[in-house]
Amino acid sequence: MKRIVKIIKKMLITIGIVMGVMTIVGLLFVTMSPQFGGKATKEQQKEYAKSENYKDGKFSNLGGVKMDMSGKDMLKAIGGMFKSIPESRPASDLMVQKVDSINIAAYAHEKTRFMWFGHSAFLMQTQGQNILIDPMLSEVPAPHPWLGGKRFSDSLPIEIAQIPQIDAVLISHDHYDHLDYESIIQLKDKVRRFFTPLGIGKHLIAWGVPKEKIVELDWGQKASFNELTFISTPAQHFSGRGVSDRDTTLWCSWIIQSPTEKIFFSGDSGYASHFKTIGDTYGPFDIAFMECGQYNTLWPSVHMFPEETAQAGVDVKAKKIMPIHWGAFKLAQHSWTDPVQRVLKKAEEINIDVLIPEIGKLTYIDQEDSTSNQWWKAM
Known part of the structure; x- marks a missing residue:
């Protein structure tokens, strides 16, 4: 009996040591890893406090909407990330269209065109400007490759090193699938200006981007850039990269206005009345890039279901929508084609045009409906 007690004690001590070491390693990783970004200074926090959306050190949604999840639901969500879901990934790596830097550099003042990297990342060319939107161009949307699933494709339409000079980068919020440390490190020296919601600058500065x-x-504020105007507009979401920085940076949607076109980019957002307000205030839009993927009944307030995506396109008064936030990563418990199948069905019901180009295809925003080429079915 004594021997059994000794063995149990040794096992408990060993387990305690292992857990202690894991805790220390985790704390060191969170503290020292640059992926987690920067922290706001007291001066920056004073600036944020001028915002109507900032209170008690946190940003908030319109109406105070929160992503309220119980501990049980949180465990379900975490477990779901590793759960086997039928067809949650393509059967093989997605084939992407390749584009070379010469083609991109040759663009002058033609009609607005864009190239989708998958998920919410774009290269847009308009008025002679090169714009990157939410350039998460790494393999895994997580602070460490072990903490997430790989991209559906084994390569990008164009590698970061080949991307020519970028005039502006727009970032919607600081989650890993939208703001990526490795991508920013490789891009920062070829970017003229970064436009972000309040608070994101602290991450960029920590990663070596000059403050200037x-x-x-803030929501409702605008910035002129060459012949373009960028307007930060509301989204219903949340932010945070670590264990203690929840909602310490703002999230937003974006409007891009040129002398000839208006474009809406939803960022991440649950469905709410802000879409109609944006449409009434700034619309109509030539195209709206609308979040459509990574949804779950556990977080309905911060991500849209595909049917809501189509309706949001109507709300913002878009001539056509392109569903985004899918086609690159498994971040929720649905098949990888569920978003596009459902949004197409709803869009047909409510009579709104949909554009769904292949990843990497250079596409003009006035292009006719591309859904006849349902490329995802061949994957």
Whole structure:
């Protein structure tokens, strides 16, 4: 009996040591890893406090909407990330269209065109400007490759090193699938200006981006850039990269206005009345890039279901929508084609045009409906 007690004690001590070491390693990783970004200074916090959306050190949604999840639901969500879901990934790596830097550099003042990297990342060319939107161009949307699933494709339409000079980068919020440390490190020296919602600048500065290259905007604020105007508009979401920085940076949607076109980019957002307000205030839009993927009944307030995506396109008064936030990563418990199948069905019901180009295809925003080429079915 004594021997059994001794063995149990040794096992408990061993387990305690292992857990202690794991805790220390985790704390060191969170503290020292640059992926987690920067912290706001007291001066920056004073600036944020001028915002109507900032209170008690946190940003908030219109109406105070929160992503309220119980501990049980949180465990379900975490477990779901590793759960086997039928067809949650393509059967093989997605084939992407390749584009070379010469083609991109040759663009002058033609009609607005864009190239989708998958998920919410774009290269847009308009008025002779090169614009990157939410350039998460790494393999895994997580602070460490072990903490997430790989991209559906084994390569990008164009590698970061080949991307020519970028005039502006727009960032919607600081989650890993939208703001990526490795991508920013590789891009920062070829970017003229970064436009972000309030608070994101602290991450960029921590990663070596000069402060004078960063423009932070609150909802409703605008910035002129060459022949373009960027307007930060509301989204219903949340933010945070670590264990203690929840909602310490703002999230937003974006409007891009040129002398000839208006474009809406939803960022991440649950469905709410802000879409109609944006449409009434700034619309109509030539195209709206609308979040459509990574949804779950556990977090309905911060991500849209595909049917809501289509309706949001109507609300913002878009001539057509392109569903985004899918086609690159498994971040929720649905098949990888569920978003596009459902949004197409709803869009047909409510009579709104949909554009769904292949990843990497250079596409003009006035292009006719591309859904006849349902490329995802061949994957």
